[in-house]
Amino acid sequence: MLPRGRPRALGAAALLLLLLLLIGFFLLGGDPECERLEPDGRAGDLGCPRCPLTPRVPSDGRLRGASALHGDPLAGHWDHNRSACDPWPQLPPKCELLHVAIVCAGHNSSREVITLVKSLLFYRKNPLHLHLVTDAVARNILETLFRTWMVPALGVSFYHADQLKPQISWIPNKHYSGLYGLMKLVLPGILPPGLARVIVLDTDVTFASDIAELWALFAHFSDKQVIGLVENQSDWYLGNLWKNHRPWPALGRGFNTGVILLWLDRLRQVGWEQMWKLTAQRELLTLAATSLADQDIFNAVIKEHPELVQPLPCVWNVQLSDHTRAEHCYSEAADLKVIHWNSPKKVRVKNKHAGFFRNFYLTFLGYDGNLLRRELFGCPSQTLPEAEQLQRALAQLDEEDACFEFRQQQLTVHRVHITFLPHKPPPPRPHDITLVAQLSMDRLQMLEALCRHWPGPMSLALYLTDAEAQQFLHFVEASPVLSARQDVAYHVVYREGPLYPVNQLRNVALAQALTPYVFLSDIDFLPAYSLYDYLRASIEQLELGSRRKAALVVPAFETLRYRFTFPSSKAELLALLDSGSLYAFRYHEWPQGHAPTDYARWREAQAPYRVQWAADYEPYVVVPRDCPRYDPRFVGFGWNKVAHIVELDAQEFELLVLPEAFTIHLPHAPSLDISRFRSSSTYRDCLQALKEEFHQDLSRRYGAAALKYLTALQQPRSPA
C-alpha cells in the first residue's frame, strides 16, 4: 500500500513516520507495558480500566496533573488545564498480589485496623497480603481474627514490633502514637527482601476506593523516586502556627505519612536506613524530639533529597485534622479515595464536613465482615486449606435433612475478635478463678449487676453482629461500672447462621480464661456476693490443684420475681426459699437438671459433700481451666451443659457440692433465639439425633465406661 518513491521521499516519509510516532507516543503515553499488563490474554470489559494510557511523564520526572491543592506553590502537582483529559491510570493485572504494611499495637488500634481492612476488602479486586507489625496484644487478637475470618485471597504476616524497638527507641517522640509511630521508618529492613513494593497505611485511614488504583501510581515513579506521599493538608510545617513554632524541616507544607507508597528494593539500594538515621541524628542536635513521629523524619529526609519523593494526588489521603485544608482537595475532586482521621479526636473531629466523611467510616465500622468472605473470580487458588475443607464438609450436608440447619451451624466457623475492649490479664495467683459465660445483645443489661456480684476476672463471649459490637462498645463506655473493670475480657463472636452456637461461645470464653480455675456460669445468674472469695478459699482448702480432680458444684436457685432483693447470706437465702420467693433452679420444669445437687442435704451441710452423676444433671461448676471443652454440636438450646457434665464424669471428675456457695437465676423474657425453636417438633427431633450421635462418640472414646450414659439416655424422659 505504501507509495514507492525515491530514497529522499522515503527519507521524508520515514522522518514523518518518526514524528508521528513520537506524537503518538506523546499522546498515548507509549507505555511498553500495556501488553504485559494482561498476561493471561484475558478480555477486559467495556470499562476495561486495566490498560489505558498513562499520563505524560515530563522530563523532570514529575507528574503534572490536577489533584493537588489549589494555588499551592509546592512542586509535584498535576497540570490543571490538561487534566480534563487525563486518562485513567493503569491498574495492576487482575490477579497481581498487592502488599500492604500496617503498624498496630494494643486493643483499640486492633479494632481500628479491622475497620480499615474491611474498607480495603470491600473495594479490592486483587489478592492482598497484609504485613502487620504488632505488639503481643494486637498479634493475639489479629491472628485469631484472620484465622477465623477466612477471607479468600488475603494473606497475613506478622512482625514483632518489640524486636524493632531498639532501632528507634533512641528517638525522642512527643506524638501520641509513641514508639509505634516511628516503626514505619524501619519497614524496608524488616519486610522480606524479595518484596519490591508496599503500600504503608496508618490504622486510622478508611478506603473509599480500590487500593489497586493507588498501587497503580507506582507506575508513575521515575527511576529515582522511592517514596510516594500526599502533601500535608495543614500548615504545620510552614512553621507559622504560633510564635516560636519550630517544626521539623519539610518541603513547603510537607508530606503526610498516613498513606505511603514505598519502593522497597530501591530504598534498600539508596541506603535508606543510613539516610534517615543520619538526618534524624543531625536534626535532633537542634530539635528536642519529633512532634509527629515518623512523619517529621520522612519530611526531613525529603527536604534534603527531594528527588526521592513522588507526590501523590491529594484524594489518596484526605486529612481530617482540626485545622485541615482538606476541603481544597475534596471540594474539587470527583471522587475521594482514602480518608485519614489524623486528628487525635479521630472521627469525633470538629469539621464542617466531618459528618459526611464519618458516614464512610461508619459504613465499614458496622459492615458485616462475613460478607467479605467472597472469592475473586478468575484468580487461581485463593482459598485457604481450612476454608476448602470446610466448604467440602458443608457441601456434603444434605439440604433435605430436617436437621440441616443444626449441622450447618455446627460446622460454621465464626469470626472471633478476642479481647475486643482493653483488658489487663489478672496477676498470676494459684487459686484464682475466672467467671466464664456467654451472651447476646439482649442480655447486656446483666453485665453491671454481674460486675457487682463477681469482683474477680471474667471471660465473656458475646454473640453479636458487627453493628451490635459497636453498640456494645458504647454501652460499656457509658457505664462507669463496666468502664472501671479491666479484668473483664469481652470476646466478640460474630453472628452467622440461624441457631445460637452456645457451646462454641462457651469454648471461646473458656479458652481465653487466664486463671488456673474457671467458674462455668450462665449470664442470667448472679452469684452470691461472697462467692469469688469463698471459691478461692475452698480450692485452697480442698487442695484441688495437687490432690483431687474435682468439679465444685455451686447450687443454683431461681426467682420468678422481677423485683427482688438478693440474699446476702445462706441464712437469708434459706429464708427466701421457705417463704416461696426462691426455688431450686427449674424445680418446676426440669427438676432432674439439678436434683443430684441434693438441696435438702445442702440446707444442712457444713462441709463440701460428694454427689453422684445422674442423667440430665447440669450443675454450675468450678473446674481447672484445662477441663474438657463443651461439645460444639449442641447449638440452639437444650442439652449443651448436660453433655459437658457427662464428659467431666467420664473423665472421673469428683462432683463436690460447696455448702456456702449459691447462684441465683433472674427472670427474663425468653430470648428470640429460644422462642423461635422451642415450639418446633423438628427442633426436638434434631436434639434427639444430636444426643444419640454424642453418645456414639462417647462410647468410641470411653468404651464400656460410657455405657451408663447411654442406658440413662434410654430412660423415657422429656428433653431439656
Next chain:
Amino acid sequence: MLPRGRPRALGAAALLLLLLLLIGFFLLGGDPECERLEPDGRAGDLGCPRCPLTPRVPSDGRLRGASALHGDPLAGHWDHNRSACDPWPQLPPKCELLHVAIVCAGHNSSREVITLVKSLLFYRKNPLHLHLVTDAVARNILETLFRTWMVPALGVSFYHADQLKPQISWIPNKHYSGLYGLMKLVLPGILPPGLARVIVLDTDVTFASDIAELWALFAHFSDKQVIGLVENQSDWYLGNLWKNHRPWPALGRGFNTGVILLWLDRLRQVGWEQMWKLTAQRELLTLAATSLADQDIFNAVIKEHPELVQPLPCVWNVQLSDHTRAEHCYSEAADLKVIHWNSPKKVRVKNKHAGFFRNFYLTFLGYDGNLLRRELFGCPSQTLPEAEQLQRALAQLDEEDACFEFRQQQLTVHRVHITFLPHKPPPPRPHDITLVAQLSMDRLQMLEALCRHWPGPMSLALYLTDAEAQQFLHFVEASPVLSARQDVAYHVVYREGPLYPVNQLRNVALAQALTPYVFLSDIDFLPAYSLYDYLRASIEQLELGSRRKAALVVPAFETLRYRFTFPSSKAELLALLDSGSLYAFRYHEWPQGHAPTDYARWREAQAPYRVQWAADYEPYVVVPRDCPRYDPRFVGFGWNKVAHIVELDAQEFELLVLPEAFTIHLPHAPSLDISRFRSSSTYRDCLQALKEEFHQDLSRRYGAAALKYLTALQQPRSPA
C-alpha cells in the same frame, strides 16, 4: 522541520499522514467531545475517569469489545484481542443529573426497590432523579420514605401505574410480574417530554458500581440506536429448552430487560408506541401470551429492527436465574457492575456462586440508609428546603447545653417505612378500633401474645436499624401466628440518635391507624381477651361518635411474676389482685400515674364512670383517630404519656373509665435505652426543662385554662 521534496514525495507523505491519522483515530477513538465533557473547567484528579477516550465505533454502528459471552455468535460484542487496551468510558460530567425509571407495586416490591436504591446511592457521584411508576400501596410507602429520608441530590417523581393499565391490559401475560411487568413498554409516552434519556431498572437488581458508568454508555449509541440492552444469559429464546418450546422471536439468545438504556426522544421520533404495539399484536396472532412480559415484546421488536439496539457489556446485567450462563460473563470480568436476581426464587436461587452475589445484596439490605444522606461536593443546590431548615435548626443548638442530646433528638427526622410488611386495611366499620403501640427489637417476643389478646387491627411503630428490620422480617415469616395476621400494620422508623423517640414513634403508628377509634397502648401490656369486642360495644352504647368527646380509660394492672396465668374475666383478675399476684400498675413506684382511675370504684363499678384529670395521670385510653398527637419533644423515658393526657384534658375530652376493661403489664428486664438514662441526673434535669417548655406552650395555646396544669406541676413531686 518537514523535509522538502517533490510532489510525488509529498503525495507519499500525505498518504502516509492520512494512514497514520487513521491509525491514530483508530487507536484514540478521536473523540471530539473530550473537551466538552468538562464544561466547568474543573480539574480532574489523577484517576480522572471523566474524559478518556471512547472505544472505536465501527462503521456498522456496533461496538466491538470483550465483555460479551464467549464463543457466542450474537453480534454487537467487543473484540477480545484489542480489549486489553480499551480505555475507560467517558463518564458524564460531575454534576449532570441522571434519570432512572422503575416500576414498583405492592409491599414486597417496595422493600426490594429500597435495597436497589441504596446500592445506587452508595456508588453514585451524580445527582439522580427517580421516576417511579407505582400502585397506590407503593406510592404511599415510597412517598413517606423519600420525604423522611431527605437524601441530597436525589429527586423523585411518581406516576400512577393504574392510569397506564388500559395501554397494556390487552396483552395476555403469563409472567409473575403481571401487568406491572409490561409497563416499561409505555415509559416513553409517560415520562416528561423534555426527558431525553433514562435508565430503566427492574426492582430486583443490585448495583455494584457507579451508575454514571452505565449512563456513559449512551455515548456509544449510533444515531439510529435507541435501546441499550444486555444479552440474555439463558437459552430461553433459542427455543430448545423442551419439546415444542416456542418462545417469542428474538435475535439469537435475545436481550434481558432488567437493565435498559432508553433514548426517549429518539424512541418518540421513531414511533415506538406504534412499533411495539404492531409487533405485539402480530405475534399474539400465533402466540397465546407473553411469557416474560415486556421482555418478549422488546425482543420481538428488536428482531424486526436490529438497528435499534445497542448491545451492552454483560457485566451491566449479570443474570442469576436458575439456568444462567452468567458465569461466562463474571468469571472473565474484572469487575461486576449490576447483579440481577431474575429467578422467581430471587436471592434464594440455587447457583454455585449465588453466595458470592448474595453478599452484595445483603450488603445493601442491611446498610444503614441514614449514611446515604451525604452531599455531593461541588454540585450546586442539592439540599431539599426541609433538610436545609432542619440543618439550620440543628446548627442553632448549643452543643454545650446539658440537654443538647434531647434537643437534637427532638429535631431528628427519622426515615420511616410505613407498612413494611404486606397489610390489608380493615374493612370500614363505624366503631372499629386499632391498637396503637411502639417497640424496639428487644420486645419482638411480645408480638405473638399481643396477637392472641387483640384480634382487631393494630398499627405498630418499630424503632429498628436497617439490619434489624431484616431480622424482624424473618421473625414474622417464621411465626405462624404473625404471618396469619394481615390486619397488623408494621411501620419501621429507622434508628438515629441516642434517645428513644417514644412520642415520634407513637405519632407514626397513630397516623397510620385506619379505623375511627384507636386504643393507645404500650407494647408490654396484654389486653383482656375480650377487650377488642367490649370496647367496640362500649363505643356504640356510649354513642361516642356523635354525642360525646370522650377518652375511654382502660384500667392498667401489673404482674411482677415471670410465669403468670392471664385472668379470663374481671372476677379472676380481682381474685389475683386480692392474692397479691397482681397490682394496680406501678402502684409501688408511681401511684399518681393511675390513681385517678380510682381502682376501688372500678372493683364495684357496673357502668362507665367519669373521672377528673389530676397531675401526672397517664391512663391507657381509647380515643377517636383524630385525637391530639403526642408531643415529640418528650424523647427517652418519662412524661411522654402524661403530656398527652394533659392535652386531651385541655381539649375537654371526658375521661370515662370502663368497668369491664383491663390490661396487664408483664415484667421484663429494663431496656438498654431506659437503663442508660434513668440513673443520670442530667436526664432528670432535662426532663424538668422539657416539662416547663411544654407548659409554656400549653399556656400559649389554651391561655388561662392551662393554668391548672402549671399549678399541678409546681407541687413538689418526683419525676416519672
